[in-house]
Structure formats: structure tokens, C-alpha cells
Amino acid sequence: MVRGEETLPINRTLAFASGCGMKLHYVSREDYRRKSDDQFIQSLHKEFGNFYLVPEGGTNELAVKGVKELAVKHLPKEYDFVCCAVGTGGTMAGLVQGLNGKSHALGFAVVKGAEFLKKEINFLLGGDNNFTKWSLQLDYHFGGYASHDKNLICFIEDFKKQHNIPLDHVYTGKMIAGIYDLVKKDFFHAELKFLLYIQVACKECFNSCSCPSSIETCSDSFSLPVSIRFLLRPSHPQPCRTRWVTHLLIFLELHQDAPGQLR
Numbered sequence: 001m002v003r004g005e006e007t008l009p010i011n012r013t014l015a016f017a018s019g020c021g022m023k024l025h026y027v028s029r030e031d032y033r034r035k036s037d038d039q040f041i042q043s044l045h046k047e048f049g050n051f052y053l054v055p056e057g058g059t060n061e062l063a064v065k066g067v068k069e070l071a072v073k074h075l076p077k078e079y080d081f082v083c084c085a086v087g088t089g090g091t092m093a094g095l096v097q098g099l100n101g102k103s104h105a106l107g108f109a110v111v112k113g114a115e116f117l118k119k120e121i122n123f124l125l126g127g128d129n130n131f132t133k134w135s136l137q138l139d140y141h142f143g144g145y146a147s148h149d150k151n152l153i154c155f156i157e158d159f160k161k162q163h164n165i166p167l168d169h170v171y172t173g174k175m176i177a178g179i180y181d182l183v184k185k186d187f188f189h190a191e192l193k194f195l196l197y198i199q200v201a202c203k204e205c206f207n208s209c210s211c212p213s214s215i216e217t218c219s220d221s222f223s224l225p226v227s228i229r230f231l232l233r234p235s236h237p238q239p240c241r242t243r244w245v246t247h248l249l250i251f252l253e254l255h256q257d258a259p260g261q262l263r
């Protein structure tokens with residue numbers, strides 16, 4: 001189900017989906033706002049028969065359960081913060097449950113006006129008030145979902161040059177730019193260890209990740225005297241029908257001997 005009317009030529013994402021045999025069903029923006037209404041879902045069943053509905057962002061109870069299991073089995077517990085980008089809240093809720101207070105889950109909302117995500121995450125947590133070690137940063141959306149500005153693109157390009165790690169402008173770039181900015185603002189105490197959780201669709205997608213940019217010279221809006229030591233740990237890829245899903249863990253540390261710096 002695609003929000004909005006068909007526009008030709010279709011973009012690369014829809015072209016890829018169509019090429020894999022997926023049938024695209026366009027709905028008006030007005031109808032799309034009703035995507036969670038029982039009446040609207042019933043109308044889809046009448047038109048398409050029996051199907052399993054994957055909600056926007058892939059967030060549902062099973063998604064939260066899956067991320068929780070990943071956090072319990074694969075994420076080390078000695079880190080003070082586990083950070084992730086947040087779109088619909090499912091990954092964040094699963095991390096909070098899986099970490100179970102052993103680390104603080106710090107989310108970076110990639111959508112504008114994301115105050116509602118706090119309620120959504122609480123709902124996904126089952127309203128359990130025992131989950132208190134989590135928080136959501138709302139100021140690093142860079143204009144909204146999939147939006148970006150010159151500063152973000154510059155940060156992503158500089159980050160790739162320095163560390164040979166490509167970031168995207170929808171999720172991971174915003175999260176790590178946010179972490180840099182919070183370090184600059186002395187948001188964190190010294191002597192902390194961070195784990196950055198990144199999910200990518202496939203190795204090829206990660207390696208070829210790029211941002212729409214025609215900028216030739218970058219400002220230093222996000223430049224910091226930061227020295228980062230990265231350790232990337234890919235988890236075991238899980239097979240999907242047409243691609244592989246890989247989880248990358250990036251570790252970094254904040255030390256007292258260099259206030260405002262990451263190492």
C-alpha cells in the first residue's frame with residue numbers, strides 16, 4: 001500500500017519492490033490516515049482477501065518481541081547508553097525491554113513533532129512503569145522524515161571520510177549527528193560507554209548508502225575535536241525473501257581526560 005497517487009517514473013524504492021514481484025496499491029493521503037482503522041482494514045480484506053498486514057514502520061507486538069530477543073541475546077550489557085534512531089518506536093521499545101534497565105536506551109526521533117512517539121513507545125511497553133531507563137531526543141529530525149539540510153549532508157560526508165563508515169540521511173546520520181551535538185553541549189557525563197545500534201537491509205545497501213547532495217564544500221557546523229575509536233560488530237545476518245538483514249553495533253567511549261570529546 002503506497003500513500004498518494006501514482007507518479008511516473010516511480011522512485012527507486014518502488015521500482016525495486018515492483019521488480020521483486022510486489023503489487024503496488026496506491027491510496028489517497030486521506031485514506032492513508034485511516035490505515036489503522038478497523039473499517040479501512042476490512043475494506044482491504046474485501047479487495048485483496050486474506051493477508052498479513054505489516055504496519056507502517058514494521059512496528060507491532062512481534063517486532064518489539066524480536067528486538068527484545070536480539071537485545072537479550074546479542075547486545076553487551078556493560079554499556080551506559082544504547083542509542084538508536086526512532087521512526088515508529090518499535091525498535092526502541094524492544095531495546096528498552098531487552099536491556100531491562102541494564103543500560104539507558106537513548107532514541108533519536110527522525111520525524112518532526114515526535115512528542116507523540118513517547119506515548120507510542122509507552123503503549124508498546126504495555127504501560128509498564130518499571131521501564132524508566134530510556135529517553136527520546138526530539139531535536140535532530142533535520143526538517144522531518146527523510147528531510148535533510150546542508151549541515152547533515154556535510155556531517156555524513158565528513159564522517160565517511162574520517163571513519164570509512166557510510167551513514168544515511170534518514171536514520172543513522174541524524175542519530176550520530178545528534179550524539180556529536182549532545183557531546184558538544186556537555187549533555188553526557190564523563191567516562192561513559194556507548195553502543196550505537198544500526199540495522200541495515202543488506203551489505204550492498206550499507207556499502208552503497210548515499211545522500212542526495214550537490215554540495216561541494218561543507219561548513220563546520222558539526223565539527224568537533226573528536227577522536228572516535230569504532231568497533232563494528234555485525235550480528236549473524238537473518239535471511240529474508242529477497243535480501244539479508246544485518247545489525248551493526250558501533251561502540252564508542254567518552255573519557256574524562258577529554259571533556260566534550262569522544263574517543
